Every structure is written in structure tokens, then in C-alpha cells.
Amino acid sequence: MCSCAPRRTIPGGTTKIPVIYNGDFLFLEMFTTYVLYSSKVQKKYTGHTNNLDRRIKEHNLGLLGISTKNKGPWVLIYSEQFNTRSEAILREKELKTGKGREFIKNQTGL
Numbered sequence: 659m660c661s662c663a664p665r666r667t668i669p670g671g672t673t674k675i676p677v678i679y680n681g682d683f684l685f686l687e688m689f690t691t692y693v694l695y696s697s698k699v700q701k702k703y704t705g706h707t708n709n710l711d712r713r714i715k716e717h718n719l720g721l722l723g724i725s726t727k728n729k730g731p732w733v734l735i736y737s738e739q740f741n742t743r744s745e746a747i748l749r750e751k752e753l754k755t756g757k758g759r760e761f762i763k764n765q766t767g768l
Contacts (some may be wrong), residue, residue, distance in 0.1 A: 688739050689746035693753065694732040695768055701729065702768065704753050706746040710737065735766045 690710045694703045694717060703726050707713040713722075714734060720727040740746040752758045762768070 686741065688741065689743050691738050691740065691746045691749040691753065692734060693736040693762055693766075694726070695735045695766075696726075696729050696732050698731070699729045702735070702759075702762065703732065704750055704758075704762075706743070706750045708743070710734070735768060736762055 687708055689706060689708050691706045692704070692710060692713070694705075694714065695701070696703075703717070705713070714732060716722050717726045717732045718730045720730070726732060738746075738749060740749065753762060
């Protein structure tokens, strides 16, 4: 990856990273593993997405099932970016283990 080309966020919030391809920049999709927190119910929620801004809005609007519906507002407390969805899913699974929950607690104090 060339440091001279910044990451680009396309409309809707999807993050792209630049890669040089035949002298031109090709932007690849990034995936994010994230942890949200609701002070209303004092709970954390861990997930992954290719569009973090949109996903947080969906959680706060109650559009994503019973785990987060009517329990917000949800705020982002931690996130990591990955080049592939499979890497993001693996990290999500790690963060949902006891060691992962301990890591988040140490990072955020929550």
C-alpha cells in the first residue's frame, strides 16, 4: 500500500484502501470489527461490517434484530479494520471469548 494515497470513504461510509495496480490506484473494500456500548442497559455488542457508520445507525434505529433493538443509544467504544471479511469475523469471534472481553475491558474501561 502506498502511503501517498489516503484511505477513501465512499458515499455511505464504506472505507476503501488504495493499492497500486499498473501504476494506478485500485481501492479495496475494508471490513471493521466493532464493539458498541449502551449505557441504558449497560451492555456491549460486538459485530463486523463493511460500513461502520451505516451499521451504527441501523443498531440505533432498531433495524438489526433483538440483540440491540430498543436498548440504545449505542456508541462505538472500540474498532479494528481488516482487509477481508474472514479476518473481521475471526476477530469478532475472538473478542466474544473471555480473553476478548477482558481485552475490551482493559482497552475501554467498560
